[in-house]
Amino acid sequence: MIRRADAIVIGTPTLSYGQLNNEGGIETVTKIVVDEVVKGPAPNDTLDVFEPGGEVGNLASYIAGSPRFEQGRRVLLFLTRTGPERWSVTDLVLGKFSFTSDASGRRLLARDAEEIVGWDPDLRVHRERARDEQAFLQFIRAEVASRKASEDYFVESPASRPRTGRSFSAVTNAAFTATSYTMFISGSQGARWNVFPNGVTFFTGTTTEPGAPGGGSTAVQTSINSWNGDPNSNVNYVYGGTDNGSHTQGLHAADNANTVLFERDLSSWGVSPFTCTSNSYSGTLGLGGVTSASGTHSLNGETFVTTKEGDVEMNRGLANCTLLFNNGDFNSAVAHEMGHTLGFRHSDQTRDSNGPCSNDPSLECSNQAIMKSFVSGGLNAALQAWDQHAVAAVYPNTTTPPPTCTAPAITAQPQSRTITRGQAVNIAVTATGTAPLTYQWYQGASGNTSTPVATSQSINVAPTSTTSYWVRVSNACGAVNSATATITVNPPASTSAIRGDFNGDGIADLIWRNFSTGDNRLWFLSSTGQLIASAAFPAVADLNWHIVGAGDFNGDGKQDIVWRNFATGADTVWLMNGATFLSSLTLPSVTDLAWRIESVNDFNRDGKPDLLWRHYSSGFNVIWYMNGGTLLSSTNAGSQLADLTWHIQGSGDFNGDGVPDFLWRNSSSGRVDVWFMTGSNGATFSSSKNLYTIFDPNIELNAVARYNADTTDDIAQRNYTNGVNQAWIMSGGSIVNTYVFPSDTNLSWHIVGPR
Secondary structure (H helix, E strand, C coil): CCCCCCEEEEEEEEEEEEEECCCCCEEEEEEEEEEEEEECCCCCCEEEEEEECEEECCEEEEECCCCCCCCCCCEEEEEEEEECCEEEECCHHHHEEEEEEECCCCEEEECCHHHCCCECCCCCECCCCEEEHHHHHHHHHHHHCCCCCCCCCEECCCCECCCCCCCCCCCCCCCCCCHHHECCCECCECEECCCCCCCEEEEECCCCCCCCHHHHHHHHHHHHHHHHCCCCECCCEEEEEECCCCCCCHHHCCCCCEEEEEEECCHHHCCCCCEECCCCEECCCEEEEEEEEEEEEEECCEEEEEEEEEEEEEECCCCCCHHHHHCCHHHHHHHHHHHHHCCECCCCECCCCCCEHHHCCCCCCCCCCCCCCCCCCCCCCCCCHHHHHHHHHHCECCCCCCCCCCCCEEEECCCCEEEECCCCEEEECEEECCCCCEEEEEECCCCCCCCEEECCCEEEECCCCCEEEEEEEEECCEEEECCCEEEEEECCCCCCCCCCCCCCCCCCCEEEEECCCCCEEEEEECCCCCEEEEEEECCCCCCCEEEEEEECCCCCCCCEEEEEECCCCCEEEEEEECCEEEEEEEECCCCCCCEEEEEEECCCCCCCCEEEEEECCCCCEEEEEEECCEEEEEEECCCCCCCCCEEEEEEECCCCCCCCEEEEEECCCCEEEEEEEECCCCCEEEEEEEEEECCCCCEEEEEEECCCCCCCCEEEEEECCCCCEEEEEEECCEEEEEEEECCCCCCCEEEEECC
16 A cells, blocks of 8 residues: 555644535545655645545435544545545545554554455455554655565554543443434434335446356345345335446436446545455455435434435456355445445444444444444355344334244353364354354354354364364344353374474574584574574585475474485485484485475374475476375475576465465565465465565575464574574464564574474
């Protein structure tokens, strides 16, 4: 986003007002007093930011995802130029950060997380995290100046301080009002249709969504059926098929038709096209909301603005995104946007989208709903309890008595188990209650909803470390949480716990080789990156011998060292006891010197180290599956990568799924990528992710191992200009911290493993 934005500024909103745009739609203009221009040609005094939606006279429009500004509250804005003297926030709410602080007074920069709906490029549901103010600004300024920047600004922060100017008091035994389920559209009023049970027709546009079932119409009809299907409400959305092509405005302006439009150009609002590859996707999926509302009506004593038109626009770039279309989450995303056309707020946020729902005790809150601010995976557009309560309150069924409903009750709890790492186990729950029952499993202790994992009655899990699970069972009238089931994971008896841990303390160590003298040494490290001790092991004066990795080859629980001769193609293992050489083990020779052993790891998880090879003429990558010094079998790993500027830097489990992933660096561009691998033999490519770009060729990635005692591998690097050594600490496939190891200015010493 730093590179994509035309300008980046720090400023203070002073005034917002609505106006009609050139298309006849409503937009909001906010004047920003600029404190600092961090990047680009933005004026250094004031600028106008234009965003979709707002109020003009008795007309109102609301588009979920559009950033909102609070007068006097300082912001950091990523801006896109959308016309002469016109600026919009890049990717809508994604480009707006507010200056705030947490309960402890720590200064932060935070997005309006409640408006962000979607997934990260690694296909995990996005979890917005706060950023340390000073560290984040330093990162941005360094990136703008093309300097090396450390991406260590994320913080796990307690709740932000409540905003001033509005207070809430507890409401004892108060029922949730219909208004409480709606988003603000005019003052504190919500919007709703006033025509049900008469039908409201939605059309799809003439442009279909290539690759999506039914060209996108299946998702629309699935969404409509979900909202119509609640027996306690009278919603009656009707699918009218394809429009005749005369109603193309969508959310941009009222055109007297309710539409769901695909492959839409949202650039006038600063939104870039969605991106999708064979293994990842990212970007803004689409927008939905109330395009036009005017006049008021009453429902059970509450006053609402009357909705006249609702629209959904799905972004460009979704075409043929098979990963998105096949897992049901596309249906959920469209259902979410259709929910905004009904006037609903987010289930986990306040009505003005300025804070968590828990800030207001007059609101029902839920972290498991179609209308949750982040799309809940695996729902396939099925309404959850909060959605059912909202649609029944705002659009009550006054003609058909609601059916009797029995809340779910668990009759058989999920059971704890003990497994050996590499095994899978099934855990299940049995429950009673009025159908349909829905199931949502989570990792963690019962009640912790931060890591959802599956939505079936039973699940198969294969954790690589001891992990707890629980399930929430829901129906239209309630939910119940199960007990916690703990899956205890024991390591295979024949393996050392940590690859590269030579002193058995549970922390990987560093292997060094002197490229001038042939001396060798081990650095024993602590879990915080401190050097505990250094120990020499026998020198090898022939510099054609290279250390290429480490693993336990004789099953004694001790790490051994793998060597390859770059002149003869001979391969051998030194069997070690810490830094003491015991004996050698001969491996098969490979005289084609274009083949390099790039990593030693247990790719098929049989408790025995294997060898990862790359051929630097053809670009093929191959895994040798070993039993000590015996080659059992081999297979191609991932796909051929003929671009020989890409070098394997090692392998490690970076995302915590128990399968070693491949670490790559491009020797030309400096780009560092991870191939996430899967499969029983660890040779199947799943997806890729760019971690960083290291422009300085003097910085080398020399070791991959676990340096902070968690369950994911980290990446050690050395600067061969100044001798600085450090490690990227990884979690969930991302860099989350940096360890600084002691420096060594003798540049003949090279870190050579474990890798």
